[in-house]
Amino acid sequence: MPSYSEQLPHLDANCFKGVHASLLFPPKASTHAPRILMLYGSLRERSYSKLLTLEAARLLEALGADVKVFDPLNLPQPDAAPDTHPKVQELRHLAAWSEGMVWCSPERHGAMTGILKSQIDWIPLSVGAVRPTQGKTLAVMEVSGGSQSFNAVNQMRILGRWMRMLTIPNQSSVAKAFLEFEENGRMKPSAYYDRVVDVMEELVKFTLLTRDVAPYLVDRYSERKESTEQLSKRVNHKN
Numbered sequence: 313m314p315s316y317s318e319q320l321p322h323l324d325a326n327c328f329k330g331v332h333a334s335l336l337f338p339p340k341a342s343t344h345a346p347r348i349l350m351l352y353g354s355l356r357e358r359s360y361s362k363l364l365t366l367e368a369a370r371l372l373e374a375l376g377a378d379v380k381v382f383d384p385l386n387l388p389q390p391d392a393a394p395d396t397h398p399k400v401q402e403l404r405h406l407a408a409w410s411e412g413m414v415w416c417s418p419e420r421h422g423a424m425t426g427i428l429k430s431q432i433d434w435i436p437l438s439v440g441a442v443r444p445t446q447g448k449t450l451a452v453m454e455v456s457g458g459s460q461s462f463n464a465v466n467q468m469r470i471l472g473r474w475m476r477m478l479t480i481p482n483q484s485s486v487a488k489a490f491l492e493f494e495e496n497g498r499m500k501p502s503a504y505y506d507r508v509v510d511v512m513e514e515l516v517k518f519t520l521l522t523r524d525v526a527p528y529l530v531d532r533y534s535e536r537k538e539s540t541e542q543l544s545k546r547v548n549h550k551n
Contacts, residue, residue, distance in 0.1 A: 327537040345378040346519040349410035353417035353428025360489035371512040390433040412449035412519040419456040424464040446476040447526030451515040453484040460487035
């Protein structure tokens, strides 16, 4: 039987590693609480995306997670300030610290809000050789003032893929959000609340399952090949 190098002449054998099941099961699993960063997309005094985020944060803490909620107030628009701005640095530090994220946005004019998008835009795809979001888990949620919709969560899924994140299958969309919260800000019991519980449980499970092997899960042949070619060019240039 011919070798794969004969069958696949365009394959770079030096960069093709195959898949090794043993690398998906680390010999020693991390024991610290899963670290979750939560972003919401509204600055209103009574923001339902914030209230939903805080409700989800309580659930995550009950599930054993270490949770940080970023306040977008005073975060400048992308490119309107240097990345040394304190709020930008705070956001980037939390993104690097996290092992998973929750993004929650109102649906406004059929889309996620610019407030949430600005937060995501301030998180770089790469910092030197480090990709701050690659391989991290993501859960998406939205609130709307009218009937149930999925425009915002669908957009956030696209962004999660662009940021090379592992977006979990489940999601939450809360319709007529103004009816779903008590005056004290707590969410009322409902099928919407139960779905939020489902989503947070799933996020913690996926984070625990993937965090130790995330670098291997997102290790790509094309990037290994590119890195090899770049190294060769640098060495040859020096010579």
